[in-house]
Amino acid sequence: MTAPTPTAAFDRQGDRTDGERLEAAMHSFATDFGVTAALHMESCVHCGLCAQACHFHIATGDPKYTPILKLEPFRRAYLREASPLAPLIRALGLVSKPTVAELQQWQELVYDSCNMCGRCTMICPMGIDIAELVRSARHGMYRAGLIPERLALMDRTARQWGSPATPAEDLPDILADIASEHGVEIPCNLPAADMLVTAAPAELTEHTKAMADAARVLNALGVRWTMHQDGFDASNIGFNNGDVELQERLTRSIIDTAVRIGARTVLLPECGHAYGAARWDAGRWYPDGMPVRVLHMTEFLDEMVSTGKLRMRPLGGTATFHDPCQIVRRGGLEAAARRVLAALGLQLIELQDHGTTGMCCGGGGGVVSNQRAAPLRQKVFQLKQQQVDATGAQRFVTSCGQCRITIEMGARQAQWNRRPDSLLELVADQLVH
C-alpha cells in the first residue's frame, strides 16, 4: 500500500525511546489478535468498498481515510508477528517492520478520523469488523504512548478520579446541586439498592437535566436505586483510548460496586461507548458470568413502556432520530428507541441513512474530545445536518449524550438552529404520574 500523506498531527506521552515505544506497540499487536481479529486481518481483498461507507472519506473525498488503510502499520505488524506465515515473512523480509514515525503518522487516522462506528463493517463483503480492529490498534498505540494528548489527559484524570471530568469525592455535592436545581430526589451512596445508576460525564455538568430526568423516571417507577461514588461514570475513556487496564478498572468499579450494595441491575446513561464497554465487553473480566444485569437507558425505557409501567402523555408531531452507533449498529437497540418514540406519539421520519447504516455524528471513539480533530469533525457533521434538514421533521431526537454534545458543537459552529432532544428527557417531560 502507498503511505498516506504525512501529517504533523501526533502527540507523544512519556519519555521512552523510539525503540521502547515500538517494542511495546508490536508486543501489543502480536498478543491482541485472537481468532476473529486474525480472520479479519487475513481476509481483506482490497476492494476499497469500506471507503464508500466512511463518513470521513465521504465528507473529504480523501483516500487516506479509507478505513482499511487506517490499519496498515498494524496489518504489517500482524503479518510479521502473528500471522500464519510470520516466520517466512520475517526470514525473507517480505514485510517491513512499522516504525515509530509511521505510528505517529497513523495516529491521526486511528484517533482523529475514526469513530469506531463500524459503518465500514456493514459494507465489507468479507464481513471484516474494521471498527474492532481499530480498537486493537489503539491498544498498541496506547502502550506505545502515542495517543492524542487531550485523550491522554482524560485518561490520566480518569485513573485518578474514576471519571475524566468529575472527582469521585465531589459526586454527592454535585448530585445534591442537581437535585436542588431540578427539584428531584437523587439518592447517592446508599448502602443497599436494587439498581445502581450511572452517568455520562456531561450529565454531571452541562446536561444535568438528563441526570435529573433519569431520577424523575426512576422515582416515578418506585425503583430502589442509588448512585455511588465508587462507580458512577460509565463513559469508560479506557475503552475509547485503547487503555485496557483503565477500561477494566472503570468497568469493575461499576459492576463490583453494584454487587457490593446488592444491586441486580446496572443502569447505563444515554451514552454509546458506555454500552459497548459495560454491556458487551465487561464479560471479559467476569469469566464465571456477569453478576448483574446491564441495561442501557433506552432499553430500560423501552421495557417500562412495553410492560405498561411507564405511561406518557402523547407529544404528537414529527421527529427524526439519530441512531448512536454504539447503541444501534454495534449495540442492537434499533427497534427499542423507535418503540419509545411511538409511545410518545411522535411520527418518525427516518433520516436518509438510519438504523444500522446510519451516519455517525462524527464524535464517537473520543473524537468529540479530541480538539485538534474539530475541523475534520465539522465536515462530517455537515452530512448529518443535511440529512436532518431533508426530513423536515419538527424534532430531532437521539439517545446518546456524546452524540448530543457533538451535534450541539457542530450546530454552533455551523450556525444551525437545530438542537437534538434527549429521548430520556422527552419521556420524563411527558410522564403521567
Add this chain to the structure above:
Amino acid sequence: MDLLDLARGPALAASASVFVAGTLWRLLAIFRRPRQANSSPARPGAPSDAGAALGAVVRGLWPRRQFGQAAMVTTFNGYVFHVGLVLMALGYAPHIAFVERTIGLGWPALPDEVMYLASGATMLSLLFALWLRLNDPVRARISSADDYISWTLTFLPIATGMAVLGTPSQTILGPDHVVYRVPLAIHLLSLELLLIWFPFGKLMHAVLFAFSRSATGLRFARRGVQA
C-alpha cells in the same frame, strides 16, 4: 519427459501439495490463535450460532442499497468474474475430462458456447477490475503487490486457455486429436502457479470469506443487531 509431461506429472503433484498443505496450514494457524472469553450474556432471542453464521454469509452476498451505485458496480463486476471462473473451471468438457482422468470424478459439461461467453466476460471483467485498481484513488492507495500478483495469476490460466479455446471440445477430446503439447503445458503450468500462490496471498479469501463473515455475524447476533 517433455514440458507437458512435467506439467501433468511432478509439477501438478507439487503444486497441488502446496495448495492443500498451505491452505490447511494457514487455516490451522488462524484457528489456533487465542479465543477471548466474554461472559456478557447474549440478547434474549438471539439466533443460534449456526443461524447467525449462515445469515451473515448470505447477507454478505450483496451490499445494502444505502451504500450507493459504486458499491453495486464493484460487487456486480466481482460476480461476473467469480461466476465466469467457476463456469470455466467446472463446466468446460476438457477440464472435466482432466479431472476425471486425475481423480476419477466426472460430471456433464456445459456447451462450448457458454464457455466462449464465460471466458470473454471473465476477461473483460478482470480487466475492468484492474483498471479500477489502477485508476480509482482509493483502490490505487490500498493496493499491494499481493493484489497484482493475484490478479496476474488469475488472468494467466484464462489467457492461456483462450489460446486453445478455438478448437471445439469434442475435437479436443476426440481419439484422433493431436494435442498441442506446448500451449497445453503452458496453460497447465499457469494453473499450477495459481495453486502455489493460493495459500500465500489474498486468493485465500475464497476459503476465508465464510469464516470472516460468520465471525462478525456471531458478534452482531449476540448483540441483537439486525445486520
